[in-house]
Amino acid sequence: MTENYPPPILTVDIVPLTIRDGRLCVLLAERPNEPFAGRLALLGGYVHVDKDRALGDTARRVLRDKAGLDRLYVEQLSTFSGPQRDPRGWSASVAYFSLTPLEAVEPALERSGIVLVDADKPQGLPFDHDAILAAAVSRLRGKGAYSDLPARFLGPSFTLAELHRTYQVVLGERINIDAFRRKVMERGFLEPTGEKRRDEGATRPSELYRLTAQAAVFPRRF
Amino acid sequence: MTENYPPPILTVDIVPLTIRDGRLCVLLAERPNEPFAGRLALLGGYVHVDKDRALGDTARRVLRDKAGLDRLYVEQLSTFSGPQRDPRGWSASVAYFSLTPLEAVEPALERSGIVLVDADKPQGLPFDHDAILAAAVSRLRGKGAYSDLPARFLGPSFTLAELHRTYQVVLGERINIDAFRRKVMERGFLEPTGEKRRDEGATRPSELYRLTAQAAVFPRRF
Numbered sequence: 001m002t003e004n005y006p007p008p009i010l011t012v013d014i015v016p017l018t019i020r021d022g023r024l025c026v027l028l029a030e031r032p033n034e035p036f037a038g039r040l041a042l043l044g045g046y047v048h049v050d051k052d053r054a055l056g057d058t059a060r061r062v063l064r065d066k067a068g069l070d071r072l073y074v075e076q077l078s079t080f081s082g083p084q085r086d087p088r089g090w091s092a093s094v095a096y097f098s099l100t101p102l103e104a105v106e107p108a109l110e111r112s113g114i115v116l117v118d119a120d121k122p123q124g125l126p127f128d129h130d131a132i133l134a135a136a137v138s139r140l141r142g143k144g145a146y147s148d149l150p151a152r153f154l155g156p157s158f159t160l161a162e163l164h165r166t167y168q169v170v171l172g173e174r175i176n177i178d179a180f181r182r183k184v185m186e187r188g189f190l191e192p193t194g195e196k197r198r199d200e201g202a203t204r205p206s207e208l209y210r211l212t213a214q215a216a217v218f219p220r221r222f
Numbered sequence: 223m224t225e226n227y228p229p230p231i232l233t234v235d236i237v238p239l240t241i242r243d244g245r246l247c248v249l250l251a252e253r254p255n256e257p258f259a260g261r262l263a264l265l266g267g268y269v270h271v272d273k274d275r276a277l278g279d280t281a282r283r284v285l286r287d288k289a290g291l292d293r294l295y296v297e298q299l300s301t302f303s304g305p306q307r308d309p310r311g312w313s314a315s316v317a318y319f320s321l322t323p324l325e326a327v328e329p330a331l332e333r334s335g336i337v338l339v340d341a342d343k344p345q346g347l348p349f350d351h352d353a354i355l356a357a358a359v360s361r362l363r364g365k366g367a368y369s370d371l372p373a374r375f376l377g378p379s380f381t382l383a384e385l386h387r388t389y390q391v392v393l394g395e396r397i398n399i400d401a402f403r404r405k406v407m408e409r410g411f412l413e414p415t416g417e418k419r420r421d422e423g424a425t426r427p428s429e430l431y432r433l434t435a436q437a438a439v440f441p442r443r444f
Contacts, residue, residue, distance in 0.1 A: 055314060
């Protein structure tokens with residue numbers, strides 16, 4: 001803190017990602033207040049020092065209060081900062097991303113001013129929200145080949161065929177199903193639920209899998 | 223910001239890592255002021271909104287002003303937060319790590335109150351600095367097998383044998399030299415300088431390598 005200057009502004013912004021019709025999508029909300037009132041932007045807000053035990057709590061509270069979304073998987077992305085990114089002054093925004101099945105964001109889409117748009121192209125968002133969105137997509141893709149992240153787009157249990165389709169959407173490329181099955185089973189974050197489900201158009205029921213307890217806990221609660 | 227509560231404190235903390243005698247080490251400094259005056263801690267400081275164009279600038283300014291270290295490779299780690307981590311109040315600290323050849327931190331070690339200690343064990347540091355240190359080491363190790371990060375511990379040019387020793391220190395395990403050479407050359411972040419140097423004890427001079435221009439720029443200037 002330098003004498004005679006106001007302290008920097010600290011906010012949290014969230015990139016809620018989901019998959020719709022085989023496309024990676026991001027949830028945006030019309031800003032109710034200035035700056036940029038009425039414009040679509042990432043969900044965000046100030047830390048409430050009386051309520052939030054950490055910035056991850058701020059992210060979860062914003063998702064709950066401003067979009068009715070609860071219990072989402074949230075992970076810290078990076079902190080964006082500078083004198084120009086927010087017209088209110090020198091600011092730092094701690095960005096989070098969440099990965100969610102489409103069903104989980106449907107309640108939010110019934111609210112006025114909340115929409116789902118293509119995450120893969122710049123949306124002309126205010127602040128540096130286009131850069132934050134691009135960083136979230138890049139983090140997801142960068143980790144995708146080796147991580148359990150894409151499984152967060154699915155429900156509590158899923159077939160390997162569903163997981164394979166999800167990885168193809170995330171990575172934006174076709175993946176050989178046999179190589180995929182071998183790699184993903186090697187990583188050790190999946191376990192069979194013991195139940196089976198018949199996929200649409202399939203002749204036989206397929207085994208269902210879930211994330212292991214270790215993978216399924218909310219990690220990295222910074 | 224909630225009415226009637228002070229805004230959260232925003233600081234930057236830095237984990238300067240280097241290798242000495244085959245051990246991963248971290249640079250710590252005695253705190254000149256309260257809280258925890260006289261205790262060894264990570265280097266840190268407030269954002270100067272009149273000088274810093276981003277939090278990465280704050281990290282570089284703190285390294286320069288408080289330890290005489292300039293032009294280090296600095297990368298954002300994560301932001302740590304909560305009501306308890308700093309006795310001054312609800313705080314967020316944006317943590318950075320730097321990776322440096324030992325020669326580059328030697329000027330800092332001539333200053334009083336600055337020391338280099340083992341980065342691999344908790345040091346009983348104030349705030350949550352032990353957790354920040356552990357997260358930096360874990361990030362380095364997690365990325366080490368696939369990234370150009372460990373090369374930052376070496377000077378502007380180095381032999382593959384030097385790089386191999388550095389990766390072994392970073393990953394804490396023996397690595398087969400032939401597999402290492404193949405993997406590292408595949409990654410494409412090295413190029414030959416065209417010069418050779420005879421390593422100590424070697425019978426023939428070895429080719430020197432450097433990071434490619436693309437790898438060598440300071441990345442991720444958040």
